Amino acid sequence: MNGLAVACRRVVHIYRAEAGDVVALAGVDLSIGPGEMLALVGPSGSGKSTLVALLSGLMRASAGRVNVGTYDLGKLTEAELARLRGTLIGVVLQGAARNLLSYTTLHRNIWLAQRRAARTAGIELDHPDRILDLVGLPGQGRARIDDLAPGARQRAALAVGIAAGPGLLLVDEPTSQLDSTGRDEVLTALETVNSERGTTIVVVTHDAAVGARLGRAVTIRDGRVGAEGRDGQDFAVVAGDGTVQLPPDVLGAFPPGTLFTVEREDGAVTFVVGGTQPRE
């Protein structure tokens, strides 16, 4: 399966709670190319997990459009969404244990994750040993999950996530409980899956270093896509409503109300900082 493109357009998600509605996503615009690796970085409560739940079809957006490959997820039935999750879309939930049956072997965990895809015509599945090679656990098919070290257990969770050969892999906080060696091994496994299979990979993380290593890091702040870092360069991002999201570390230098002069010359547009003059 080749990598799938992802497109979010003006995505809003509201949780209806007794204490009042919570706007978790407030108009997210995001495009991810097929085969791209990207980190969603942001503080707790900023909306990262909500966005991943929408991309996996576990929840539906309150408004806006979410496309994965040729599918408009908002138009699919629950059964169709469940089928996509078992085939085209792989999900690795936060906390390795939530993805694994701890009392049995790695092989059995992978077989179980392949069951739905095995019944779907046209899907060719990798042998579990090949999947274990990809995540850096060669020859460990007979190991019980209970007996694995934390880093290996996280890579076992990745093996289950890629078992059906998804075109999009969504991974929530894969390195949060690990030391630097464990983190490195998990990131290497993700890079190998991406380069060998072309899988599009989205990783939710609090860790800016993980974002830097994946090449593209998109900041989520208060339910909106904020600034972006790509290959070591920082970018400000224009949102669908015309607001400009700045990298967090330069925000302090441009308080709300900062004016930019817009200069147009020969079809080119330049913005020049014109001083801070907050409106009355």
Ligand SMILES: Nc1ncnc2c1ncn2[C@@H]1O[C@H](COP(=O)(O)OP(=O)(O)OP(=O)(O)O)[C@@H](O)[C@H]1O
């Ligand atoms: N089931 C829910 N009911 C009500 N509010 C919710 C629910 N789930 C999340 N929220 C709220 O939605 C907002 C976004 O939460 P979300 O879990 O997506 O953020 P996050 O960036 O993934 O945070 P974390 O890094 O802590 O997982 C937060 O204000 C959160 O309190």
